Amino acid sequence: MNDRAIERIRLVSGHVASRGASASEDDGCGPLAAAPASSLMASALGASNFPQCSTAAAFPEAKHDTLFFDDFLQPEEKAVRHRVRAVMEREVAPVIAGYWERAEFPFQLVPKLREMNVGGLFFKDHCSTGVSLMSGFMAVVEMARVDTSISTFLMVHGMLAGITIALFGSEEQKRELVPKMSNLDLIGCWALTEPDQGSDASALTTMATRVPGGWQLNGRKRWIGNATFADVAVIWARNAESGQVNAFLVRKGTPGYHTKKIENKIALRCVQNADIHLDNVFVPDSARLPGVHSFRETGKILAISRIAVGWQPVGIAAGVYDMCLRYLKQRRQFGTQLASFQLAQEKLSRMLGNIQAMWLMSWRLTKLQEEGRMTHGTASMVKAWNTLRCRETVALGRELLGGNGIVTDFHVAKAFCDLEAIYTYEGTYDINALVAAREATGISAVKAAAR
Ligand SMILES: Cc1cc2nc3c(=O)[nH]c(=O)nc-3n(C[C@H](O)[C@H](O)[C@H](O)COP(=O)(O)OP(=O)(O)OC[C@H]3O[C@@H](n4cnc5c(N)ncnc54)[C@H](O)[C@@H]3O)c2cc1C
Numbered sequence: 372m373n374d375r376a377i378e379r380i381r382l383v384s385g386h387v388a389s390r391g392a393s394a395s396e397d398d399g400c401g402p403l404a405a406a407p408a409s410s411l412m413a414s415a416l417g418a419s420n421f422p423q424c425s426t427a428a429a430f431p432e433a434k435h436d437t438l439f440f441d442d443f444l445q446p447e448e449k450a451v452r453h454r455v456r457a458v459m460e461r462e463v464a465p466v467i468a469g470y471w472e473r474a475e476f477p478f479q480l481v482p483k484l485r486e487m488n489v490g491g492l493f494f495k496d497h498c499s500t501g502v503s504l505m506s507g508f509m510a511v512v513e514m515a516r517v518d519t520s521i522s523t524f525l526m527v528h529g530m531l532a533g534i535t536i537a538l539f540g541s542e543e544q545k546r547e548l549v550p551k552m553s554n555l556d557l558i559g560c561w562a563l564t565e566p567d568q569g570s571d572a573s574a575l576t577t578m579a580t581r582v583p584g585g586w587q588l589n590g591r592k593r594w595i596g597n598a599t600f601a602d603v604a605v606i607w608a609r610n611a612e613s614g615q616v617n618a619f620l621v622r623k624g625t626p627g628y629h630t631k632k633i634e635n636k637i638a639l640r641c642v643q644n645a646d647i648h649l650d651n652v653f654v655p656d657s658a659r660l661p662g663v664h665s666f667r668e669t670g671k672i673l674a675i676s677r678i679a680v681g682w683q684p685v686g687i688a689a690g691v692y693d694m695c696l697r698y699l700k701q702r703r704q705f706g707t708q709l710a711s712f713q714l715a716q717e718k719l720s721r722m723l724g725n726i727q728a729m730w731l732m733s734w735r736l737t738k739l740q741e742e743g744r745m746t747h748g749t750a751s752m753v754k755a756w757n758t759l760r761c762r763e764t765v766a767l768g769r770e771l772l773g774g775n776g777i778v779t780d781f782h783v784a785k786a787f788c789d790l791e792a793i794y795t796y797e798g799t800y801d802i803n804a805l806v807a808a809r810e811a812t813g814i815s816a817v818k819a820a821a822r
Pocket of ligand 1: 817
């Protein structure tokens with residue numbers, strides 16, 4: 372970097388710091404001054420050159436935990452939270468908006484993600500790095516706070532593919548795959564959804580037919596995260612003999628196994644979702660997960676991962692709030708900070724209340740899961756409710772930033788779009804609401820009369 376560029380950075384950061392002396396001392400405007408040179412460079416010289424406010428390249432300080440929920444966490448859980456937050460803010464925030472714009476997966480960041488040591492967070496009891504569920508969810512929150520694509524990538528890899536193998540795989544499958552997946556040396560994906568079976572996933576039609584020495588798989592999958600580059604796919608398919616749902620491991624490069632990236636998404640643009648075609652794919656007997664006998668096992672995985680997906684909106688809303696708080700203190704209109712206007716304050720207050728309530732719901736659900744008292748209905752209720760409240764929160768955030776609320780450099784626009792995927796995957800808002808109400812009433816409204 373030449374001297375002029377460095378001087379330009381100094382000018383911009385000095386300008387921000389001096390914009391309202393009140394802004395710099397007590398308010399989370401500090402991170403720009405404290406940010407690493409790479410962040411400053413991205414902030415000052417990146418796509419958006421907006422003088423009053425810092426971009427998300429230097430991610431704002433965390434200010435959202437106003438009810439001190441951190442006090443509820445065990446030391447190990449706090450340590451995970453701080454470790455993940457540090458890597459996400461330092462390594463991911465400065466560069467991720469560019470990857471998102473280009474709809475690229477940030478392969479270059481994988482060594483940095485390894486430093487977070489979260490690859491194995493969900494493999495408790497199955498590998499040495501396994502820690503408590505709550506630690507894993509704290510990692511989810513901290514990842515989603517800075518970038519939801521990264522959290523989704525690791526959740527699909529660890530919590531869907533990884534946990535399925537850890538819970539239902541053979542000893543040989545676990546011995547081979549779990550250590551490598553924990554260290555992100557080998558990436559997984561998890562293929563349940565099909566073009567014709569989305570919400571009605573248990574009606575899947577991908578077929579597994581017995582052949583000498585193994586199984587032949589035929590069918591289509593849709594929306595499968597990480598699938599374009601995953602080394603191993605967990606494929607859910609119907610056993611042609613028993614009619615029950617089974618699961619199989621298909622390796623990258625297996626003849627007849629094809630993936631095609633789904634283009635033009637407006638959410639989670641770094642996540643490589645794909646259509647999968649399985650045309651007479653042969654897998655040996657050793658590729659079948661012996662612990663899966665029916666869709667009941669699929670449901671067990673979904674129940675756990677639904678808790679994590681319910682935590683994602685907590686992280687998304689927290690990141691948006693932190694960004695808005697800093698922005699409103701930096702940005703001046705009508706001779707003063709936006710933060711001093713009552714309308715802005717009411718929105719901030721509503722966002723903050725939503726975050727506290729969402730955090731508490733997810734925390735309680737996790738505790739119930741640890742005690743073996745969580746039900747499908749309660750998991751669905753929390754996932755549905757959190758995404759609904761988060762939708763309100765990100766919309767308020769997007770509004771608070773004015774024009775910059777639709778520019779990805781300022782984070783909120785990206786989070787606003789990403790939340791739309793969370794609202795839909797792992798069961799849509801509607802389906803989860805219906806599952807929660809089915810448990811409450813004893814009456815299912817999921818299936819309408821066929822027409
Ligand atoms: C970004 C992204 C990533 C994903 N990643 C994966 C993955 O890695 N692996 C995987 O297997 N799947 C994945 N999915 C699939 C996801 O789980 C499905 O998209 C989701 O279950 C909804 O299915 P659908 O999109 O086909 O919607 P549909 O089922 O077609 O639903 C469309 C609309 O109809 C409503 N609806 C449907 N049935 C009912 C009903 N009975 N009553 C009332 N309303 C109803 C829904 O709520 C929704 O509003 C992903 C999806 C997205 C968008």
